[in-house]
Amino acid sequence: MSMQESSGVALWRQVADGIERGIADGRFAAGEKLPGEMEIAETYRVNRHTVRRALAALAERGLVRAERGSGTYVEAQRLAYPLRSRTRFSEIVGAEGHEPRGQLIEASSDLANRELARDLGLKTGAPLIRIEAVRFADRTPICVSTTWLSAERFPDAGSVFADVRSMTKLLAH
Template sequence: MSMQHTASSGVALWRLVADGIERGIADGRFAAGEKLPGEVEIAETYRVNRHTVRRALAALAERGLVRAERGSGTYVEAQRLAYPLRSRTRFSEIVGAGGREPRGQLIEASEDVATREVARELRLKVGAPLVRIEAIRLADRTPICVSTTWLSAELFPGAGAVFAATRSMTKLLAHYGVRDYRRGATRITAGIVDATDATRLDLPLGRPILVVDATDLDLDGKPLVTKHSRFAAERVEFLVDS
């Protein structure tokens, strides 16, 4: 008795089960920290063998969405980092508010010159000298996003070294006398992670990312830094007040 599955649709059964469970997590039917139904019960609801369910759960576990505890059950790990998009969002505060430990890490700091896009954002001339900082931000050792940040090399000389020491953009700006700043226009798109970012974010290839382009302004509205950030979509959710 067998038959792989009814439709032979070219999509593996375990994938359908995994997608179904993930949808359940995403839409809140299974809350974070909560116990999933037992493997046998899931198998019954999907009318599928228990081993098929295990395959699905293994895929979800590998992505960090669930965690199995022998003898007890399988629990929703989810806990997407809620990331409010307001004018004064600070990464460290967001992560800290979730009871997790924020960390920044410098990948590379280098000299660069302004492209047309960056020049427009920072109100500089094309070709103006810049400091480019490639950094990664983590919550509890889980990479959340990688960012490319540009600052004017004239306004912030040696910014790369300062960031390497402070590991914080807020502290970097404070070092140059910027007391406070706010978020300017923010553009959000989505894409697929490239090989470089995949390694940095510890993501398998082909995963979706959220791409955020934003410029921070001082209180007079003068542009300070502009950023191009790539978030692991499965680890964050952006909250926009309406």
């Protein structure tokens, strides 16, 4: 693959773009070691300094990381996850192109303490269901969540969440 000096795009940028395309299309998977500098230089018909500049630019953007004495590795894509008052894990993860999934860790019964009662608009001592779950983007665990729900309003919350694996779907059930 020959780089085009007359294209108006710096050679290092062309190499970086080529490696980035390889990451995007799956030729280089997260955690995978990239070919060495010499191999990349031969592939793109450029010198090692051009390759180093390309790899440095990719590292600055968080796409790769260099490990001294070991090589350069593809970083896992970071998930953009803005927190808002009504953050919906499934919507955000799905919009990022990942498959959202939840897995029930535990569902248990408890009574609302003063703080939970205030936050949920219930009386102190009201029966609650506590759902603890791990949330995934594809097969990667992202977070562990604890959700408290009124046992009177959602008596089967634990079993419903285990089936639908989504808090939004549970609340709509």
